[in-house]
Amino acid sequence: MENRVSICGVGFDRVTAKEAKNRLFRALSGKKPPLSLYTPNPEIVELACRDPELSRILNEAGLSVADGVGVIRAARMLGDPLPERIPGVELGEAMLAFCAEDGEALPVFFLGGKPGIAEKAAERMREKYPGLSVAGTADGYFDEAKSPEVAGRVASSGAVLLFVCLGAPKQEKWIAAHRAKMPGVRVFAALGGSLDVYAGALRRAPRIFCRFGLEWLWRVIRQPSRIRRLFAVPAFLRRVRREKRRQKRGD
Ligand code: UDP
Numbered sequence: 087m088e089n090r091v092s093i094c095g096v097g098f099d100r101v102t103a104k105e106a107k108n109r110l111f112r113a114l115s116g117k118k119p120p121l122s123l124y125t126p127n128p129e130i131v132e133l134a135c136r137d138p139e140l141s142r143i144l145n146e147a148g149l150s151v152a153d154g155v156g157v158i159r160a161a162r163m164l165g166d167p168l169p170e171r172i173p174g175v176e177l178g179e180a181m182l183a184f185c186a187e188d189g190e191a192l193p194v195f196f197l198g199g200k201p202g203i204a205e206k207a208a209e210r211m212r213e214k215y216p217g218l219s220v221a222g223t224a225d226g227y228f229d230e231a232k233s234p235e236v237a238g239r240v241a242s243s244g245a246v247l248l249f250v251c252l253g254a255p256k257q258e259k260w261i262a263a264h265r266a267k268m269p270g271v272r273v274f275a276a277l278g279g280s281l282d283v284y285a286g287a288l289r290r291a292p293r294i295f296c297r298f299g300l301e302w303l304w305r306v307i308r309q310p311s312r313i314r315r316l317f318a319v320p321a322f323l324r325r326v327r328r329e330k331r332r333q334k335r336g337d
Contacts, residue, residue, distance in 0.1 A: 089101075090150070091161050091166045091167075091168055092166075093131055093161060093164065093326065093329075094134075094135055094160075094325050094326065095134065095135065095141055095145075096126055096131045096145065096150075097144070097145050097147075098126075098151065098152050098157065098168055099149055099150055099151060100168060100169060101149075101169065101172075102170055103170060103172045103176070106149060106151055106172055106177060107177065107180045107181075107184075110149065110177065110180070110181055110184075110273055111181075111184050113272050113273050114181065114185065114192060114246060114247060114272050114273055115192075116272060119148075120148070120265075120272045120273065120274070121147070121148020121149055121272075121273060122146070122147050122148050122258075122261050122262075122265065122273075122274040123147065123148065123149045123150075123151070123174070123177065123273060123274065123276060123277070124147040124149075124150045124258055124276050125150070125151050125174040125276070125277070125278075126150065126157070127153065127157065127254070127315075128154070128156035128160070128318055128319050128322035128323075129254075129315045129318035129322075130144070130254050130255055130258075131322060132318045133255060135325065140255050140258070140259070143255075143258050143261075143262040144258060151172040151174070152168050152171055153171065153172060153173055153174045154171065155299035155301070155302070156319055156323075158170075158171050158299075159323075160322070160323070160326040163326050163327070163330055164326065164329060164330055164333065165333070174275075174277045174278065174280060175279075177277075178249065178277045178280045178284075179284070181194075181275065182194065182211055182215055182218060182247075182284075183215055185215075185218060185219070185246075185247055186215035186216065186218040187217060188217070189217040189218055189219035190219060191246075192246050192247065193219040193220070193221035193243065193245045194219070194220055194221065194245055194246070194248070194249070195220070195221050195223070195224075195240050195245035195248045195271075196208055196220065196222075196223045196224075196249050196251075196281055197223070197224050197226065197236065197240065197250050198225070198226035198249065198251025198252050198257070198281050199225060199226050199251055199281040199282055199285070199287075200225060200226075200227065201225040201227070202225070203281050203282060203285045204224060204225060204226075204281055204285075205223050207223075207281045207282075207285040208220040208223050210284055210285060211284050221243035221244050221245040222239060222240065222243040222245065224239065226251060226252045233263070234264070234267065236264075237264040237267040237268055240268050240271065241267060241268045241269070241270060241271075244270060245270070245271060246270060246271060246272045247271070247273050248271045248273070248274050248275065249275050249277055249280065249281060250274060250275065250276050251276075251277055251279065251280055251281045251282075253278060253279075254276065257276040257277075257278070258276050261274045261276060289308070291305065292304070302316065
């Protein structure tokens with residue numbers, strides 16, 4: 087797609103945060119067709135290189151943005167820079183604020199996180215955005231066999247915005263497999279740990295970390311189990327360099 091930057095075969099929209107929000111708001115208000123929002127990181131791009139189905143799913147996103155510095159750097163290395171880093175958690179919150187302006191017409195559903203997280207997120211977000219209507223919540227630890235039932239609950243709740251926070255790539259695959267069962271949903275937002283942040287269970291990195299592109303370091307300090315994810319970054323950068331060399335040769 088013309089307005090997309092391809093990083094190792096995965097497309098990212100060339101949009102600013104403001105443009106991304108406007109696209110989401112238009113979809114939420116029904117002025118544009120429903121869409122799914124993905125924020126692939128280097129680990130997911132690496133996985134997509136070995137998983138054509140995941141690559142196809144990611145490229146079917148209605149909106150795909152770079153949440154982390156790894157992807158921003160890769161786009162710059164390839165000579166096709168993206169306008170800016172767009173934190174998914176902020177896009178999610180902007181959508182909640184938008185939906186709260188007309189709560190009855192724009193209900194939301196929180197799916198994902200450990201038991202209790204989605205409810206807590208709903209409680210805190212209702213306090214912060216008083217008009218917000220939360221049509222339902224469900225935790226993210228259910229058997230695949232239960233998925234049709236979960237999708238049915240979302241569909242009958244009347245939600246137009248669905249947060250799917252199951253971790254990547256589970257959440258993207260879940261949306262692709264089940265979105266047809268939820269025809270009333272206008273935005274499927276695959277936003278990883280956002281519900282943990284809204285619930286107050288996970289603190290976002292202090293601004294200083296973000297300013298220096300070190301949000302990943304903050305996350306590893308807080309959740310040391312995430313360190314294994316960083317192992318994907320050198321392989322990702324090697325792949326980007328190879329792509330750059332191919333570009334130069336004009337292959
Ligand atoms: N999660 C979930 N179901 C699962 C696995 C994870 O609901 O089967 C939730 C987890 O509790 C967390 C969120 O998904 O709230 C994001 O998980 P993680 O940090 O692993 O994902 P990422 O940062 O890659 O999006």
